Amino acid sequence: MLLELKDYLGDMKRCARCSICKWPPLAQMKSWRFSQNCPSVSRYNFHAYSGGGRMALGLALAEGKLDETDEELINIVYRCTACGACDSSCKYNSELEVLWPIYATRARLVGAGCFREEHGPIIESLRREDNPLSKPKAERGLWAQGLDVKDLSRGGQADVIYHAGCLYSFDPELSAVARDTVTLLRQAGVEVGIRGQQESCCGSMAFQLGFQGEFIKFAESNIDDWNALGARKVVTSCACGFGIMKAVYPLLGKKMKFQILHISQYLDELIREGRLQLSKKIPLRVTYHDPCNLGRNSEEYVPWKGIEKKVLGQLIIREPEKTVRRGWEGVYDPPRDVIRAVPGIKFVEMERIREYAWCCGAGGGVKTTIDDFALWTASERIAEAQSVGAEAIVTACSWCERNLKDAVSAQGNRMQVLDIVELVKQAR
Amino acid sequence: MALEKDIYQQLEAVVGPENISGNQAVLWSYMYQPFGNTKGVWAEIMPEAVLLPQSTEEIVAIAKICNRHHIVFKAMSTGWGIHNLPGVKGAILLDLRRMNRILEIDEKNMFAVVEPHVICMQLQVEALRKGLNCHIIGAGSNTSVLASATSVVGYGPDGLSMGFSGRNLLGVEWVLPTGEVLKLGSLGSGAGWFSGDGPGPSLRGILRGWEGAWGGLGVITKCAVKLFHWNGPPKLEMKNVPPNYVLKEPLKYFRASLFNFPSLESLAEAAYKLGESEVGYFISRLSPAFVGLQMAGGQNYVNLWESGMPQQMLKYAFLFVIFANSEGEFAFQKKVLEQILEETGGQASPLAETEEMQELTATSVIKVDAVTRSCFRSAGGFNTSFGSMDTIDLAMNQIKAGTELKNRYIQKGVLMEDGGDNSATLVFDQGHLAYTEVLLMYDNHDDESTGGAMAYLADSNKACLNQALGLPIFQLSQVGTGKHGAFSPACGDYDKWQKKIKKAFDPNNTGDPTAYTEPE
Numbered sequence: 034m035l036l037e038l039k040d041y042l043g044d045m046k047r048c049a050r051c052s053i054c055k056w057p058p059l060a061q062m063k064s065w066r067f068s069q070n071c072p073s074v075s076r077y078n079f080h081a082y083s084g085g086g087r088m089a090l091g092l093a094l095a096e097g098k099l100d101e102t103d104e105e106l107i108n109i110v111y112r113c114t115a116c117g118a119c120d121s122s123c124k125y126n127s128e129l130e131v132l133w134p135i136y137a138t139r140a141r142l143v144g145a146g147c148f149r150e151e152h153g154p155i156i157e158s159l160r161r162e163d164n165p166l167s168k169p170k171a172e173r174g175l176w177a178q179g180l181d182v183k184d185l186s187r188g189g190q191a192d193v194i195y196h197a198g199c200l201y202s203f204d205p206e207l208s209a210v211a212r213d214t215v216t217l218l219r220q221a222g223v224e225v226g227i228r229g230q231q232e233s234c235c236g237s238m239a240f241q242l243g244f245q246g247e248f249i250k251f252a253e254s255n256i257d258d259w260n261a262l263g264a265r266k267v268v269t270s271c272a273c274g275f276g277i278m279k280a281v282y283p284l285l286g287k288k289m290k291f292q293i294l295h296i297s298q299y300l301d302e303l304i305r306e307g308r309l310q311l312s313k314k315i316p317l318r319v320t321y322h323d324p325c326n327l328g329r330n331s332e333e334y335v336p337w338k339g340i341e342k343k344v345l346g347q348l349i350i351r352e353p354e355k356t357v358r359r360g361w362e363g364v365y366d367p368p369r370d371v372i373r374a375v376p377g378i379k380f381v382e383m384e385r386i387r388e389y390a391w392c393c394g395a396g397g398g399v400k401t402t403i404d405d406f407a408l409w410t411a412s413e414r415i416a417e418a419q420s421v422g423a424e425a426i427v428t429a430c431s432w433c434e435r436n437l438k439d440a441v442s443a444q445g446n447r448m449q450v451l452d453i454v455e456l457v458k459q460a461r
Numbered sequence: 462m463a464l465e466k467d468i469y470q471q472l473e474a475v476v477g478p479e480n481i482s483g484n485q486a487v488l489w490s491y492m493y494q495p496f497g498n499t500k501g502v503w504a505e506i507m508p509e510a511v512l513l514p515q516s517t518e519e520i521v522a523i524a525k526i527c528n529r530h531h532i533v534f535k536a537m538s539t540g541w542g543i544h545n546l547p548g549v550k551g552a553i554l555l556d557l558r559r560m561n562r563i564l565e566i567d568e569k570n571m572f573a574v575v576e577p578h579v580i581c582m583q584l585q586v587e588a589l590r591k592g593l594n595c596h597i598i599g600a601g602s603n604t605s606v607l608a609s610a611t612s613v614v615g616y617g618p619d620g621l622s623m624g625f626s627g628r629n630l631l632g633v634e635w636v637l638p639t640g641e642v643l644k645l646g647s648l649g650s651g652a653g654w655f656s657g658d659g660p661g662p663s664l665r666g667i668l669r670g671w672e673g674a675w676g677g678l679g680v681i682t683k684c685a686v687k688l689f690h691w692n693g694p695p696k697l698e699m700k701n702v703p704p705n706y707v708l709k710e711p712l713k714y715f716r717a718s719l720f721n722f723p724s725l726e727s728l729a730e731a732a733y734k735l736g737e738s739e740v741g742y743f744i745s746r747l748s749p750a751f752v753g754l755q756m757a758g759g760q761n762y763v764n765l766w767e768s769g770m771p772q773q774m775l776k777y778a779f780l781f782v783i784f785a786n787s788e789g790e791f792a793f794q795k796k797v798l799e800q801i802l803e804e805t806g807g808q809a810s811p812l813a814e815t816e817e818m819q820e821l822t823a824t825s826v827i828k829v830d831a832v833t834r835s836c837f838r839s840a841g842g843f844n845t846s847f848g849s850m851d852t853i854d855l856a857m858n859q860i861k862a863g864t865e866l867k868n869r870y871i872q873k874g875v876l877m878e879d880g881g882d883n884s885a886t887l888v889f890d891q892g893h894l895a896y897t898e899v900l901l902m903y904d905n906h907d908d909e910s911t912g913g914a915m916a917y918l919a920d921s922n923k924a925c926l927n928q929a930l931g932l933p934i935f936q937l938s939q940v941g942t943g944k945h946g947a948f949s950p951a952c953g954d955y956d957k958w959q960k961k962i963k964k965a966f967d968p969n970n971t972g973d974p975t976a977y978t979e980p981e
Contacts (some may be wrong), residue, residue, distance in 0.1 A: 046502060046906055049837035050495055052539050052603055056582070059602050059830035060699050060706040065563055065583045078513050078558050079482060080540065081490035089493035090486055092502075099486055106486035125703050126834040128758065345766060345878040346871055347840040347904045350759050361702040388703060 034245050035284055036133070036140035038095045043341065044129045045092040054084030054119035054131060057389040067384040067417050070118040072392050072410040081109050084119025084131045091138040101145040110138055111149050112406060115241050115397030116325040121360035121388045128357045132330070139243025151402040152242055159247055163233035164199040165401065174229030176201070176208035182215045183226035185262055191226025193218070194264040194291075198271025199234050200431035206438070207431050213458040214270055214296055220461070221308040225268075228258070235274035237326070240281060241397045249285065252277070256287045270296045270454065272430030273396070275364075276326030280334045295327055297429045297453050301367035304374050304457075311460035314377030319451070320423035321369055321380070322414060322437070323390035324430030329360030360388035368429050368453050375460040381421045383414075391417065394440075395432035404439075411440035415448055425449035427456055464509045464553070468530050472512060472553070475522045480513035480559070487511060491554060495905055496843065497543040497935060499915055502905065504546050508535075508554040515559040517636060517682040523555065524640035524679065527971045534638075535973035536680040538577040538605035544613075544675055548975025555680065563587055564683065570655050572631055574685045577607045582828065584686075586696075594691035596623035599745075599886050599898075601832040611635075611681040612673040614934055616850065616896055617829065618745035618780075620889025621736070623689045625850075627669055628890065631657045631685035635668065638679040638972030646685075654685035667962055671850065672934070677977020678966055692786045697827065704834070707820035708827075714791040715784045717822040719747065719813040722777040723806045729857045731805040735781070736853075736892010738801070740794040742784035743826050746860075746887040746897055749775045750879035752812070754835040755825070762839070772880055774810050779887055782826050840877050842905030842914060845898040846921035849931020853888060856897040859931070860884045862924045863899030867917060870901075875913025877902035898934065926951055945978055957981075 056062060057070045069075040074083035081090060090109065093099045099106055113135060120132035142148060158167040174184065176197065183191055195218065197211040218225045236251030255278075259267050269275050275295040282289065294302075303309040335356040341349050365387045372380050385391040394400070394410025414437065418426045426448060428434050437450040464472075464483060473481050482488070488507050495502040509532075514520050520536075527534045533552035537545035540556065547554055561578035568591045573584055582602035584595045598609045599617040606626075609615035611633060615626025623629070632648030632655070645668065648654055649661030657665055668674070668681075698709040722728040728746075735741055749771035757765050765771060783798065785791035801807070813822060825831045836843045846867075847859040860882055868881035884897045899921070903914035918935070925933050925948075932948050949956030956978060963970070964980035974980070 047837070047841040048493070048495070048502075049541075049833050049843070050493060051541055051601070051833050051837070053833065056580070056603065058703060058706060059582045060697075060824055060828045062582050062586050063696065065579075065587050068583050068586070078480070078556070079487050079490070079511060080556065081487045085493075086490040089490045092493070093486075093489040098489055103484070103486055105482075105484040109486055121703065125706075126831055127838050343904070344763055346874050347842075347877040347902060347907070347910050348763065349840055349904065350763060354759050359703045 034140070035281070036137040036243070036245050038091055038134070038137045038141045040336070041091065041130055041134040041137055042095060044131070045088045045095070045134055047129060048085050048088045049127070050085055052083070052085060053126060054123045056122060057385055058122050058125040061389050063384040066420070067391070070122055070385065070389060070391065072116065072394055072406070072413070073113045076406055076409055077112060082112065084123060087113065087135050087138065088131060091134045094138060094141055101142055101147045107142060107147055107149060110142060111398065112403060113397055114392045114394060114399045114410065116392035117330045117360065118389060118392065121329050124357060124359045128355055136241070136243065140245050143243040148242065149402055152398070155238060155242070155398070155401060156244055156247060159234060159239055159251070164203065165234060165238040166199055166203050168203040171230060173202050173232055174227065176211050177215065177227055177229065180212060180215050181219060184229040185226040186229035186231040189226065190263045191224055192264065193223050193225045193266045193268055194259060194262060195225050195227050196232060196267055196269040196271065196274060197227065198269060198274050198431055200435060201270050202232065204431065204435060207434060210270060210431070210452045210454050213454050217300070217309060217454065217457060221303045235271065235277050237273040237277040238398055240277060252282050252285055253287060256282060256285070256289055260288070260290050264291045266292045266294055268294045268296055268299050270431065272324035272327035273432060276331040279331045284334070284336065295364055295429065297327070297368035297371055298364060300453070300457055301370050304371060309457070311375050311457065313460045315375050315456070315460055316377045317424050318379040318381060318422055319372060319425045319427050320383050320418045320421055321372055322393060322426050322428040322433055323365065323387055324428060324433045325390065325392050325396055327429055328363035328365060328390055329388045331364055332358050332360055332362040334358050363388065371453055371457060372427055375456060381423055383417045383421055385417065393428070393433040393436050395436035400432055400436050407436050408440045408443055411436045412444060415440055415444070415446060418448060423448070425451050427451045427453055429453045468526065468532065469510065471526050472510065472523060475519050475526070476512050476514055480515070481510055483510040491546065494543040494546060495841070496541060498905065500911055504543055506546070506548060506550055508547050508552055511554045511556055513556050513559050517634060517642065520555065520636045520680050520682060521640045521642060524636055524638060524971065527553070528639055528969050531969060531971070533971055533973050535676050537676065538608045539580060539603065541600070541604065544976045547973045549973060552973055560682065565654070566591055566593070566688070568593065571688045572654060572685045573688055574654050574683060575606050576683055577605055577681065579606050580604060581606055582830070588688050589691055589693065589697065590695045592691050592695070593688040594623065595686065595688055596620060596626060596629055597829040598626060599829070599832070602829045606686055607681060607684050610686050611669055611684050613675055614672050616886065616889055618886050619743045619826070619829070621744045621891065622742045624687065624890050625894065626686070627665070629687040630665060631655060631687065633657070633668065633681060634683040636680045636682055638967035639969070671932070675976035677972050677974050678963070679972050692784060699824070705821060707824045711819070712784065712823060714786065714788065715782070715823060716795070717780060717782045717813055717819060717826060719775065719778055719780050719810040720802060720807040721775055721810050725777050725857045725860060727805045727807070728777045728779060729853045731801050731807050732779070732853045732888045732895065733892060734801045734804065735798070736888050738797050739891050740783065740797045741781055743782035744779055744887050746779045746884050747775065748879065748883040748885070750883045751835045751885060751900070754839060755831060758838060774812055778810060780813070780822070836900065836902070840902040840904050842903040842911060843900070844914060844918060845900050845935060846918055846933060847925060847930060848896055848898040848934035849925065850894055850896040851931050853895040855931060856887060856895040858928070859897050859899065862928055862930060863921060866920055866924055867899065867901060870913050870917040873913060875903065875910045876917065922947065
């Protein structure tokens with residue numbers, strides 16, 4: 034299995050309890066107002082809700098100090114968007130894993146049959162309908178009706194496969210983004226195919242909730258299908274899918290004969306090559322929200338396997354040396370370059386960006402199970418966007434977009450939330 | 462012993478159900494405390510509940526309930542170290558995380574008013590915008606401003622120009638263990654926050670004295686601290702990627718240099734002279750191991766150490782930073798420095814002269830953001846020994862005693878080999894005072910190593926006593942009673958006074974006495 038708490042004992046036991054996980058990297062803090070990095074501890078406050086607190090819980094669980102069936106423990110474990118901000122901040126000064134012990138703690142609970150009640154229907158929907166949204170599988174490809182695009186579920190192959198993702202496929206408001214994506218790709222001359230009804234979830238939700246078996250099933254099936262379809266590139270709009278395909282799929286050891294691209298990377302490439310030209314002015318002051326799974330969580334993760342050795346008396350070194358995933362090799366510049374390519378646009382950065390971006394609040398299954406927490410987290414991001422005078426937040430993730438839109442709507446706010454594809458479409 | 466239901470309900474009524482917990486998972490997360498622990502990472506005594514108060518009024522109400530029912534309470538801010546937990550059974554823990562506001566930055570009078578959970582970095586970024594800066598303790602900018610100002614020690618290497626947290630303390634709002642609210646300094650006479658000593662009651666000696674009461678005398682809910690002139694830009698933009706964020710633009714009139722001296726005596730002489738001449742922004746005695754661990758980790762660090770380069774170049778060294786207000790002042794400070802180096806035989810180390818090291822050093826000097834990198838990363842377990850605040854000469858004697866003693870334990874293989882002399886920080890308050898901590902790294906999950914570290918700490922405390930090297934910061938994890946019991950007879954029986962203070966301010970002994978003292 035991918036997620037074993039015992040694999041992270043060394044990390045959990047060496048947390049310094051310095052609380053650096055609760056802040057953006059200290060040198061990057063810019064104001065008191067936006068000086069937090071962890072939605073969970075910011076919202077619920079007890080130390081258990083922080084990265085360090087979660088390491089302590091993982092260790093206590095591994096050492097048999099806690100009862101897995103404790104309802105409050107389960108609540109704490111799942112009131113976390115698994116955004117990985119704690120992990121990035123910790124690695125500013127250390128090489129400890131923080132996010133993966135969080136995943137492994139969830140897997141441990143699931144292994145003991147302990148999870149939130151709401152998770153049952155999500156997993157059931159994944160099993161029956163290949164999506165976590167309780168939507169009929171048969172309706173998966175409906176978003177593409179009427180589009181001039183090859184539906185590979187009816188046979189054939191394609192050089193580029195567009196994987197829309199669950200939310201873009203089923204959310205009536207967001208599925209326009211999937212349609213626009215295909216339209217833009219076609220306009221750029223890309224031979225693109227979709228899997229229509231046969232497209233299935235990337236497994237990200239299952240992984241993040243700790244259901245490793247379900248995740249592996251989806252991941253292996255997707256890899257096999259994409260290999261069989263002879264695709265050179267798999268392009269997705271789903272940032273959660275992109276993150277999991279880049280960082281976790283390779284750990285399954287299956288050969289992946291295709292390149293994985295997020296749509297923001299592909300649009301950037303097409304714009305640079307002159308295959309997509311943006312000519313229409315959009316006089317808007319916008320900021321960009323980094324989706325966690327497109328950013329820090331999409332960086333390659335190499336689980337460390339080796340031995341710890343003591344040298345110089347008690348100095349602990351790892352053999353082989355560990356590859357440290359600090360989160361800065363995520364996808365940060367392509368979406369920014371796309372935004373900057375739009376004529377007339379005024380791009381402004383928020384305070385917490387890139388590897389230390391504040392999460393939108395939707396990740397880790399939170400949007401579907403603890404919506405009030407998701408909306409609170411989003412409202413903090415909206416306030417941050419407002420603080421830099423943005424009229425619109427551009428993002429590149431269906432879950433971020435859904436959650437930010439819901440929060441804007443709940444607040445009666447005038448902030449626009451735009452998908453990066455939507456922006457490009459408008460600029461054509 | 463769980464809290465009786467009606468008491469829990471009374472406390473819950475004060476803070477609200479979302480802000481109190483007696484749940485095991487919540488409590489175990491607080492029990493994880495490696496720093497200061499004598500064995501492993503878990504504390505031995507679990508609090509009965511954790512509360513998250515948000516105001517002075519709530520803390521007053523909690524204290525009164527505790528007094529009525531004889532329940533001990535202990536407050537923590539960021540909570541780094543085992544001394545933040547109650548040391549007696551049946552106690553409750555107040556996590557002051559929700560009291561996190563900067564209430565005021567008074568530009569004209571150069572002070573800030575903060576609540577307990579404001580960390581140094583939060584205050585610094587807000588102060589810089591107003592052309593001001595704040596003292597950051599050596600432990601790093603992730604620590605509470607208020608905690609070091611009012612309750613626990615409080616020195617750091619920028620203290621050369623920005624003093625000592627205890628000295629920087631101005632007006633204070635203090636909830637006594639009884640639940641009474643005491644306002645100190647000018648705040649006590651309704652004159653605002655600007656002074657710690659009047660008009661109004663000046664109880665700084667009682668509140669904190671040299672090292673503070675470590676949470677044993679109630680809860681300090683607000684305090685004002687001095688701010689200092691900042692000559693840099695209002696915002697510091699960073700470049701590069703983690704872990705090496707550095708300033709995008711170099712600071713004007715800023716120069717960081719590492720100086721190596723022929724002996725500890727000449728290093729001390731230079732430190733005296735620099736203090737007397739009132740130049741410099743930051744000074745820190747930096748050991749070869751500390752610098753090496755800032756530069757590299759894992760095998761890279763081992764290679765660096767085994768090359769012998771840091772030991773050779775930094776045997777008796779300090780990092781000295783000039784950060785002047787003008788070109789003229791910069792030239793003047795440089796000239797003073799050059800003259801002092803000439804008189805004391807100090808040589809600039811080429812290590813700090815590269816552009817890369819200048820950038821890295823500037824960031825860490827201003828932000829004090831990379832302390833855990835050098836302390837906890839190497840072996841997991843970390844502690845500090847010696848550390849009394851006194852003269853530069855005494856600090857040098859601490860280094861000598863610490864090096865000799867620690868080397869014995871290094872030879873036994875129970876501590877990390879760091880050359881023995883792994884001491885940090887030097888002069889503050891423009892040279893009037895100095896201190897040094899002798900750092901040690903050990904594996905806190907290895908019984909032999911931990912046992913060795915504890916034996917070293919016990920020996921270092923004996924050395925402090927027998928060689929008149931001053932009070933150490935920590936005495937194993939027994940910050941309070943154990944330390945005072947051992948050192949008080951050699952220091953005018955100060956403990957007797959502390960016990961009287963504890964009795965007078967806390968007749969029911971509801972403020973956790975563990976890290977402070979038992980009442981008379």
